[in-house]
Amino acid sequence: EDQVTQSPEALRLQEGESSSLNCSYTVSGLRGLFWYRQDPGKGPEFLFTLYSAGEEKEKERLKATLTKKESFLHITAPKPEDSATYLCAVQALGANSKLTFGKGITLSVRP
Amino acid sequence: DVKVTQSSRYLVKRTGEKVFLECVQDMDHENMFWYRQDPGLGLRLIYFSYDVKMKEKGDIPEGYSVSREKKERFSLILESASTNQTSMYLCASSSTGGFEKLFFGSGTQLSVL
Numbered sequence: 001e002d003q004v005t006q007s008p009e010a011l012r013l014q015e016g017e018s019s020s021l022n023c024s025y026t027v028s029g030l031r032g033l034f035w036y037r038q039d040p041g042k043g044p045e046f047l048f049t050l051y052s053a054g055e056e057k058e059k060e061r062l063k064a065t066l067t068k069k070e071s072f073l074h075i076t077a078p079k080p081e082d083s084a085t086y087l088c089a090v091q092a093l094g095a096n097s098k099l100t101f102g103k104g105i106t107l108s109v110r111p
Numbered sequence: 112d113v114k115v116t117q118s119s120r121y122l123v124k125r126t127g128e129k130v131f132l133e134c135v136q137d138m139d140h141e142n143m144f145w146y147r148q149d150p151g152l153g154l155r156l157i158y159f160s161y162d163v164k165m166k167e168k169g170d171i172p173e174g175y176s177v178s179r180e181k182k183e184r185f186s187l188i189l190e191s192a193s194t195n196q197t198s199m200y201l202c203a204s205s206s207t208g209g210f211e212k213l214f215f216g217s218g219t220q221l222s223v224l
Binding site for chain 1: 115151152153154155156159169170201203211212213214215216217218
């Protein structure tokens with residue numbers, strides 16, 4: 001069974017204090033790993049897809065990396081507007097394979 | 112931008128009622144999905160559809176059904192609402208092979224009393 005574990009559950013940072021969010025996964029052959037951002041009262045918003053170990057993607061202050069067992073979402077010099085819940089999901093190889101989501105990491109950035 | 116619109120932001124229903132949750136997307140996406148989101152459990156897939164009149168069960172289909180009569184509209188039906196179906200319901204759509212880059216609606220917070 002595919003599993004996704006995100007840590008920590010919650011993270012509080014001071015504005016400008018860089019950190020990383022972790023997503024550990026077990027899957028029978030990885031088709032893709034996805035990061036989403038979810039603001040309170042809204043649906044998740046797509047950030048990145050990573051397909052193979054060693055791959056990296058960047059968007060503004062966010063950089064996602066992937067190994068064979070985990071993914072990191074690095075946040076460089078965060079701002080209060082980066083406060084949100086960050087969701088990680090994996091999709092296994094195979095036709096019609098569904099996403100398995102982690103429980104999310106709630107990030108709060110204080111000014 | 113893709114827009115996924117869910118008909119209600121908040122909904123309060125009684126136990127035993129039949130409940131319809133509606134979702135419309137405006138980007139001609141083939142794939143549509145219904146998830147529920149509960150604290151401590153994350154997002155769980157209820158049903159999805161790859162084409163009009165097609166549906167497939169997700170991880171937790173019990174107590175739910177779906178309808179997709181038109182490409183842009185995907186309805187979730189609670190045949191007889193129960194208190195354990197109180198949850199945030201999220202609709203999503205995608206244009207690619209399946210689960211790539213899902214676009215989510217804002218959600219419907221359903222309370223069953």
